[in-house]
Amino acid sequence: MTVAVPALVTPQAPRRLLSFDSTWLLWIAIIAVLLFLVVSPFVYLVITSFTAERTGEFTFANYAAAYGRARYIDALVNSLKLGAAAAALAGLFAVPLAWAVARTDMPGRGLTRMLVLATFITPPYTGAVAWILLAGPNAGWLNRFYVLLTGAEAGPLNIYSFPGLALVIALYSFPYIFIFTTAALELVSSEMEDAANILGAGAWRTMRRVTLPLALPAILGGLIICFLEAIALFGSPAMIAIPARFNVVTTQLFQFFGNPVRVEVAAAYAMPLLGVTILLILIQRLMTRRKGFVALTGKGGERRPIQLGPWRWAMFGYAMFVAALAVFLPYLFLIQAAFAKAWGRGFGLENLSLRNFHFVLFEHGTAAKSVINSFLYAGVSATAVVILTLGVAYIVTRRLVPFGGVLGFLCIAPFVIPGIVLAIGFYAAYAPPPLALYGTALILILAFTTRFLPIGYVNASAALRSLNPEMEEAVRVLGGSRLTALRRVVAPLLKRSLLGAWLLIFIPATRELSAAIFLYGPNTKVASVMIFDMSEEGNFEYLSALALILQVLTLPLLWIGQKALGKDFMLRRDAT
Amino acid sequence: MSKLVLKNIARRYGAVEAVADFSLELGQGEFVSLLGPSGCGKTTTLRMIAGFAPPSAGSIEMDGRHISSPSSVVPPEKRRMSMIFQSYAIWPNMTVAENVGFGLQVRRLGRAEIDRKVDAILDIVQMRGLKGRYPAELSGGQQQRVALARAIVVEPEVLLLDEPLSNLDANLREEMRFEIRRLHDEFKITTVYVTHDQSEAMVTSDRIVVMNKGRIEQVDAPHKLYARPRSRFVAGFIGRTNFLEGQRQGSDVRFDGFAVAAARLEAANGAGALLYSLRPQAIGLSAREGSGDRLTIEAEIAARSYLGEYWDYQVRPLSAGKALRVSTGPAAVFEVGSRAWLDINPGDMVRIE
Numbered sequence: 001m002t003v004a005v006p007a008l009v010t011p012q013a014p015r016r017l018l019s020f021d022s023t024w025l026l027w028i029a030i031i032a033v034l035l036f037l038v039v040s041p042f043v044y045l046v047i048t049s050f051t052a053e054r055t056g057e058f059t060f061a062n063y064a065a066a067y068g069r070a071r072y073i074d075a076l077v078n079s080l081k082l083g084a085a086a087a088a089l090a091g092l093f094a095v096p097l098a099w100a101v102a103r104t105d106m107p108g109r110g111l112t113r114m115l116v117l118a119t120f121i122t123p124p125y126t127g128a129v130a131w132i133l134l135a136g137p138n139a140g141w142l143n144r145f146y147v148l149l150t151g152a153e154a155g156p157l158n159i160y161s162f163p164g165l166a167l168v169i170a171l172y173s174f175p176y177i178f179i180f181t182t183a184a185l186e187l188v189s190s191e192m193e194d195a196a197n198i199l200g201a202g203a204w205r206t207m208r209r210v211t212l213p214l215a216l217p218a219i220l221g222g223l224i225i226c227f228l229e230a231i232a233l234f235g236s237p238a239m240i241a242i243p244a245r246f247n248v249v250t251t252q253l254f255q256f257f258g259n260p261v262r263v264e265v266a267a268a269y270a271m272p273l274l275g276v277t278i279l280l281i282l283i284q285r286l287m288t289r290r291k292g293f294v295a296l297t298g299k300g301g302e303r304r305p306i307q308l309g310p311w312r313w314a315m316f317g318y319a320m321f322v323a324a325l326a327v328f329l330p331y332l333f334l335i336q337a338a339f340a341k342a343w344g345r346g347f348g349l350e351n352l353s354l355r356n357f358h359f360v361l362f363e364h365g366t367a368a369k370s371v372i373n374s375f376l377y378a379g380v381s382a383t384a385v386v387i388l389t390l391g392v393a394y395i396v397t398r399r400l401v402p403f404g405g406v407l408g409f410l411c412i413a414p415f416v417i418p419g420i421v422l423a424i425g426f427y428a429a430y431a432p433p434p435l436a437l438y439g440t441a442l443i444l445i446l447a448f449t450t451r452f453l454p455i456g457y458v459n460a461s462a463a464l465r466s467l468n469p470e471m472e473e474a475v476r477v478l479g480g481s482r483l484t485a486l487r488r489v490v491a492p493l494l495k496r497s498l499l500g501a502w503l504l505i506f507i508p509a510t511r512e513l514s515a516a517i518f519l520y521g522p523n524t525k526v527a528s529v530m531i532f533d534m535s536e537e538g539n540f541e542y543l544s545a546l547a548l549i550l551q552v553l554t555l556p557l558l559w560i561g562q563k564a565l566g567k568d569f570m571l572r573r574d575a576t
Numbered sequence: 577m578s579k580l581v582l583k584n585i586a587r588r589y590g591a592v593e594a595v596a597d598f599s600l601e602l603g604q605g606e607f608v609s610l611l612g613p614s615g616c617g618k619t620t621t622l623r624m625i626a627g628f629a630p631p632s633a634g635s636i637e638m639d640g641r642h643i644s645s646p647s648s649v650v651p652p653e654k655r656r657m658s659m660i661f662q663s664y665a666i667w668p669n670m671t672v673a674e675n676v677g678f679g680l681q682v683r684r685l686g687r688a689e690i691d692r693k694v695d696a697i698l699d700i701v702q703m704r705g706l707k708g709r710y711p712a713e714l715s716g717g718q719q720q721r722v723a724l725a726r727a728i729v730v731e732p733e734v735l736l737l738d739e740p741l742s743n744l745d746a747n748l749r750e751e752m753r754f755e756i757r758r759l760h761d762e763f764k765i766t767t768v769y770v771t772h773d774q775s776e777a778m779v780t781s782d783r784i785v786v787m788n789k790g791r792i793e794q795v796d797a798p799h800k801l802y803a804r805p806r807s808r809f810v811a812g813f814i815g816r817t818n819f820l821e822g823q824r825q826g827s828d829v830r831f832d833g834f835a836v837a838a839a840r841l842e843a844a845n846g847a848g849a850l851l852y853s854l855r856p857q858a859i860g861l862s863a864r865e866g867s868g869d870r871l872t873i874e875a876e877i878a879a880r881s882y883l884g885e886y887w888d889y890q891v892r893p894l895s896a897g898k899a900l901r902v903s904t905g906p907a908a909v910f911e912v913g914s915r916a917w918l919d920i921n922p923g924d925m926v927r928i929e
Contacts, residue, residue, distance in 0.1 A: 468663050470662070474659065474661060474667070477658055479654075479730070
C-alpha cells in the first residue's frame with residue numbers, strides 16, 4: 001500500500017500555533033459584534049441617564065425627575081410587592097407539582113409535565129387576556145357562573161386588582177420553579193431517603209428533613225427567577241394594572257416612553273430594576289453553586305417513586321386544579337372568544353363564527369403581517385445567536401485565544417438585563433443618528449439577538465463540552481485542517497443540540513413583547529405588540545383569534561424539538 | 577538515521593513542569609513505549625510529538641527536519657503522523673468504512689483506491705464484515721480495531737498511541753496487546769506508545785522509557801529494565817521487588833539479617849547506605865542448606881499466599897527484622913512458621929541509586 005502524502009512543511013515556513021492573523025482577526029471581529037450588541041446599549045443606557053435632553057450636558061436632573069414624585073416611588077414599591085407575591089404564589093403551584101412528578105407515584109405525571117409545558121409556551125399576555133375573560137368584573141365568566149349558581153348581585157372576582165395581577169403572573173411563571181425543582185429532586189437518590197427511613201424517620205419527616213432541604217437551593221433559585229420575571233414583565237401589568245389604576249416599574253417606564261419620549265428619564269428610572277436583577281442573579285448563582293449540596297452535583301443512585309397511597313389522587317386533583325387555572329379554563333374561553341361573534345354571548349351555535357380568523361388573517365391592515373414579522377425577526381435572531389454563540393463557545397472551550405473568557409462573559413451578561421431595560425439601552429444607543437435605527441426591522445432583530453445570547457451560549461458551550469476534543473484531534477492528525485474538523489465532525493455531531501438551541505430561542509422570540517414595545521415602528525409591528533394593541537382597543541375576539549394562531553403555529557416547532565431532543569427539551573434546567 | 581529525535585524538550589503549564597529535559601531518539605521502525613504513573617508527563621510528551629502542544633523548551637525533529645520548537649510548530653495535520661486516542665475518537669456520524677477512509681480522502685486518493693485500501697486494512701483487523709456499521713453499533717474491542725485501522729491505513733511516518741487499551745476489559749486488553757505488536761511487525765511503522773500498564777509496554781515494545789514526575793528514569797529494552805533497574809522508582813514500578821539497604825563494614829556489606837562480601841556485589845563502594853533491588857523470583861527457597869558459592873541464609877516462613885501460578889512467601893532471615901518476598905513455583909510448599917533456607921546469587925542484586 002502506498003499513499004500520496006501532502007508535503008511536509010519545511011522549517012523555512014514554520015506556522016505559529018496561534019496563527020496571529022486569522023485567529024486574532026476572528027477574535028477582534030467577535031469582540032466588535034459583542035461590543036455593539038451588549039456593551040454599547042448598556043453604556044448608552046447609563047450615559048443617557050446622566051444627560052440633559054436638549055443640551056447633552058451632564059446632569060442629575062433625570063434622576064430628580066424619575067424619583068421626584070410619590071407615585072413614581074409607589075410604582076417601584078408596587079413592583080417589589082408584585083414580584084414577591086407572584087413568586088410566593090408560583091412556589092405554591094410549582095413545588096408540590098414538581099415533587100409529585102419527580103418523586104411520587106401520582107397518576108398522570110406525564111400529563112402534568114405536558115400541561116406545565118403548555119403553560120410554559122403560553123405568553124403571559126395571552127394568559128392575562130384569558131383571565132380578563134374569566135375574571136373581569138361583572139362580565140367575566142367565573143363571575144357570571146357565580147351569579148348563576150348563587151343568585152348574588154355580582155361576582156366576587158376582579159382581575160383588575162393587585163391580587164389578580166399577581167395570580168396571572170404566577171400562573172405563567174411557575175414553570176421556572178417547576179423546572180428547577182424537578183431537576184434538583186431528580187438528583188436526590190432514594191438511598192438518601194432510605195437512610196433516613198432506616199434511622200426511624202417516617203415519610204413526612206424524611207421529606208421535611210432530607211428531600212426538601214436538598215432541593216431548597218434550587219427552589220429558592222426558581223423563586224428568584226420568578227420574582228425577576230414578574231418585575232420585568234410588561235404585557236400583563238399593562239393590561240391589568242393600568243385599568244386597575246396602579247402602576248409598576250414597567251408600566252411607568254412605558255409612560256415615560258409615551259409622547260413625548262423622555263428616554264433620559266426612562267433610563268434613570270430603569271436603574272433600580274437593573275440593580276435588583278443583577279443583585280438577585282448573583283445571589284441565585286451563589287446559592288445554587290454552594291458546595292455541601294452534594295446531591296446536586298454527584299451521581300444519583302436508584303430512584304424509586306414514593307408511594308402516596310390514597311393521597312395520590314388528592315395530589316392529582318391539585319395538579320389538575322393548577323392546570324385548570326393555567327391551561328384548561330384560559331384556553332377554553334380563548335377558543336370560545338376566538339370563534340364567537342361576541343364573546344359575552346356564550347357557547348350557543350348561533351354565536352359561532354370564523355369571522356374573527358378571517359378578519360385577522362385577511363382584512364386587518366397589519367395583523368397578518370405582524371405574525372410574519374414575528375417569525376421572520378425571531379428566525380433571523382435565533383440563527384444569528386446560534387452562529388455567534390457557537391463561535392464564541394468554540395473559541396472559549398478550545399482555548400484558541402487568551403482571555404477567551406471575556407467573550408463568554410459578554411454572551412452571558414444580557415441575562416441580567418431585563419428586556420424592557422435592554423430596549424431603552426438600544427433606543428438610547430441606536431435610535432439617534434448616525435444609525436437612526438428606530439422603527440427598523442434591524443433594531444428589533446439586534447435587540448432580540450442580544451436578549452437571547454445567554455440561552456444560545458449556555459446551550460452551545462454545553463454541547464461543545466460534551467464533545468471530546470479528541471474527535472477533532474483525530475481529524476487533524478490524519479491531515480485534516482481545523483476547518484475540515486468543524487465541517488466534517490463538529491457540525492454533524494452538534495446538529496441536534498444546535499437545532500434545540502435554535503428552537504429555545506426562536507419560540508420565546510416569537511412572543512417577545514417587553515423589548516419590542518419600545519422599538520417597533522409602523523412597518524415592523526410584531527404579533528405580541530399587535531395583541532397588546534387589540535387588548536387596549538377591547539377587541540377580545542380578534543385578539544383571541546390572533547393569540548390562538550400564534551400558539552398553533554408554535555406546535556409544529558415544539559413537535560420537531562421533541563422529536564429531535566426528547567419530550568422534555570423545553571423543561572430542562574439548562575434550557576432556562 | 578534516526579526517525580524521530582526529541583532534544584531536551586520541556587513543557588510547562590504555569591508553574592508546573594509537566595515534562596522536563598526529555599531527550600530520546602527513535603530509529604526507523606522502532607516501537608517505543610512511554611511508561612509511568614498517571615501525571616508523569618507521558619501523554620504531554622506524546623501530544624508534543626503530535627504537534628498539539630508546543631514545547632516550552634527543546635526541539636523535535638523528524639527525518640532530520642525541525643517540526644517543533646518553542647517558536648515554531650508544524651501543525652498536526654502537516655506531520656503525516658497518525659494517532660490512536662484514549663477515547664478512540666471514532667466519529668459517530670460516520671460508518672466504519674467512512675472513518676477508516678477519512679485520512680485517505682484528505683490525501684485526495686481516488687474513490688476506487690480508497691475502497692481497495694479500506695477493504696484491505698479491514699481484512700487485516702478482521703472488521704470487513706462490519707464496514708457499513710455505525711460506531712454506536714460496535715463493541716469496545718471493535719471500536720478499538722476501527723481506530724487501529726484508521727490510523728494505519730494512511731501509512732503514517734509515525735504512529736502515536738495514547739493509552740489505547742485502558743477502556744477495554746482485561747481479556748480483550750491482553751488480546752489487543754498482541755494484535756498491536758502483530759500489526760507493528762507487519763507494517764514496521766515507527767511507533768510511540770503511551771501506557772501506565774507495564775505488561776502492555778513489555779509485550780509491545782522494543783524499548784521502554786520509564787517516566788516519573790516529568791523526567792526520564794530509564795530507557796531500556798524490557799528484559800533489561802526488569803533485570804537491571806537503575807533507580808528505586810523503576811525497580812518498584814516494573815514488577816515487584818525487595819529493596820535491601822546495606823552498610824559497608826570492612827570488606828563486607830552488612831544487610832538486615834545477612835552479610836555479603838563487597839567484592840561479589842555490584843558497585844559496593846562508597847560510604848553510607850547502599851541500596852539494592854532483588855526480585856522475588858531471583859531468590860530460591862529450599863528445605864536444606866545449600867552449598868557452593870551462592871549465599872544461603874536460614875530463615876523462617878512468616879506468611880504466604882497461593883496465587884495459582886506461584887507461591888508468594890514472606891520469609892524472614894532468623895536475625896532480621898524485615899521479611900523478604902520470595903516467589904516460588906506452585907510445587908514448593910512450606911508451612912508458615914517452618915524453617916527454610918534462602919538461596920541468593922549476589923550477582924542478581926542490582927545496585928540502584
